Amino acid sequence: MIETASLFPLLDQELIELLKSLSPDDWNKKTVAKLWTVKDVATHLLDGNLRTISTMRDQHQVAPDREIHSYSDLVAYLNEFNADWVKATRRLSPAVLIDLLETTGKQYSEIMRTQDLDADAIFSVAWAGEQVSKNWFHIAREYTEKWHHQQQIREAVNKPGIMTKTLFYPLIETFLHGLPHTYRTTDAPNGTAVNICILLGEEMHWYLIKSEEGWQLKKEFTGEASSKIHLPADTAWKLFTKAMSPAEALETISITGNQSLGQTALKLIAVMA
DSSP: OOOOGGGHHHHHHHHHHHHHTOOTTGGGOBOTTTTOBHHHHHHHHHHHHHHHIIIIITOOOOOOSSOOOSHHHHHHHHHHHHHHHHHHGGGSOHHHHHHHHHHHHHHHHHHHHTSOTTSBOSSOOGGGTOSSOBHHHHHHHHHHHHHHHHHHHHHHHTOOOOOSHHHHHHHHHHHHTTHHHHTTTOOOOTTOEEEEEEEESEEEEEEEEEETTEEEEESOOOSOOSEEEEEEHHHHHHHHTTSSOHHHHTTTOEEEEOHHHHHGGGGOOOSOO
16 A cells, blocks of 8 residues: 555645746746646646546546547547646636645545545556556555646746655655556566666665566565666656656666566556556
8 A cells, every 4th residue: 555645735735836936937838748838737737636526525427428448548538638628727827726726735635635545446547457446546646646747847847846755755656556567468487576776866676576466566575686677766757657758768777687578667657648
């Protein structure tokens, strides 16, 4: 279990302080979210707050306007769904947007704080291959959404602040929970291990280990890993959110041992894309 519910108020405080510090020109700067500006990313964060409050507090749900038969169908629907919101909310001023984010963020954080972490979540973490997820994983996934979108804004306006171990570690650990699904068709003898090392001032290690049940993510491993991957933290979050391609990431990544086995990890996508 990854505990993230207590971090939402801190992350939101950082967001509001960041947005209040922006100049008029900052709001129009391009982000690594490709077609979205800083303001577009901020309005997407507002959408997340409002939909969570509507769904989890008020039990209000709107069914998709089409049949969803596959993961790609779901991604296409969500991309259009998100684009419609961003387009409509461009008429909002930055000041109105900040007010709404500040108000809804507090309600959102309270909702997350009061969830039963062991209960089944209303939405599964589809990018990890799950049909049903526990609330702790759903909440952790929501945390990664808020973190990486705020980081997109910070990169665009050159204002660091959340690349700290307290805020980054839960993000990257949640992302890496998608690795067993990424490796699901990768064949290897039982006991084979891949060491993933994320660098953020210090080394943070995880091990993906092959067993009879499939690949499993662990914090410890006593044997010798068949492949070891070193990823700078700044590369890792961009790679796993599709802000950077695997080919671009290889310029800053080091893989030792089995190259093919290690490079499979670079295919992890921990967002709905």
